[in-house]
Amino acid sequence: MARPLSRIFLIVFLIILAGLVAGFIYVWPRLEGSPPEISLDKPLKYLGREQRVYLKISDSGRGLAWVRVTMEQKGKQGVIINQEFEAPGVPLASLKLMVKPLQLGMNQGPATLVVEAADRSWRRWLKGNRSRREFPVQVDTTPPRISSLTQMVRIRRGGSGLAVYLVDEPQARHGVRVGKKFYLGVSPWPDKPNTKLCYFAYGEDQAKGQKIELWAMDVAGNAAAAALNTRVHWKRFKSDNIKLSDRTLRKIAARFDGVIPQNRTSLLAKFIWINQDLRQENHQVIEEASRQSQPYQLWRKTFARSVGAPKAGYGDRRTFFYKGKEVSKGVHLGADTAHTEKSPVKASARGIVRLAAKVGIYGNCVILSHGQGLATLYAHLSSMAVKVGDEVQRGQDLGRSGATGLALGDHLHFSVLVQGVYVNPTEWWDPRWVRDNVLSRFKEAGLPLPLPPGETQPGS
Ligand SMILES: [Zn+2]
CATH class of the missing domain: 2.60.40.1930 (Macroglobulin (MG2) domain)
Incomplete structure (x- = not known):
């Protein structure tokens, strides 16, 4: 009789043990720490x-x-x-x-x-x-306070404007808004960190009636806008109709042989690719290079006019026709001048070379930055005498004129850019415009020229 009893005990013991093991397996992970x-x-x-x-x-x-x-x-x-x-x-x-x-x-x-x-x-x-x-x-839920230090800004369609203003939070991001386009301002007066300036443009491609205002956002993300007293002069741009012959198209296509995608087989398709796709790609490269800047004004009085006879102007609307049909459009975003072949091309003002390279339709192209988002471009050069990073003085040789890129004859294509936006260069060539729209703004606000620290003011 003793033997079956001990067997029952053993079975019960094993069942309890199995239960404990199962319980342990169940509970242990549930007690993770x-x-x-x-x-x-x-x-x-x-x-x-x-x-x-x-x-x-x-x-x-x-x-x-x-x-x-x-x-x-x-x-x-x-x-x-x-x-x-x-x-x-x-x-x-x-x-x-x-x-x-x-x-x-x-x-x-x-x-x-x-x-x-x-x-x-x-x-x-x-x-x-x-x-x-x-x-x-x-x-911090208090938006920065902005106030303008300029009386009134007169700006032409495709032209440049300058705003001088105060922002009461020195760390804020600030600038001018023209419609949806934002121009970033700078603080070029080290002893007046709240005093700011911003060059902006009324883009030649922007519609009439764009709102122009000062804008700032502090480090906590609070934004504020303030009206900027502006008057926009609406200018009509010249329109040109250009007839494309097979001879011209062949000449242009030959220039870009090896760059044009294989699937553009006809002469016309090749031209359209150059005039539209390549142009857009080139503008991105130029925009990026011309945006590289620093907060001080490197130039002094004006920008020197390109030598030679004026040819195509800024803002010219071009419509291209082939065999009587409209095939493509383009806007000329600079001022062309023609002089003798391979004539010296000089820096319009003191600046830093941001680009000196072949850029598609612009051929050999030099971009100078003059500070505060302002840049000049020299295109179609036959040779270049500067390299990226060089500082050049007004009148210094940049290279020789030529017909590289999308140019049919030797000429200089000159552009001015404000934070990557092409503006009318003739304003910057005009000493009166520069005096009334830039230099007098600083005088008005009782400020010295925003030159690099340590540089002497003119007339002092
Ligand atoms: Zn041109």
């Missing part, structure tokens, strides 16, 4: 009126149970989000929050963004592992 991880997608220093905050909360163990984001300031607390996750917990929560400090009862000044989360671990009597991270922030 790794807390959720909390991270911000980028450092957060300031909170403006409305601030987007991206949070990532992950848990490699049992998953997240809940997440809570609050803001705290001097004993006050505002809840931004309080989210629970159903079982089984989620491994990752990507939260896109819109934080509005004023609506949360916060005031200007230091505050703390608090992120708390717990996972579905059975630790702490089923309450899970908890994480808490605090992010100190500065609440």
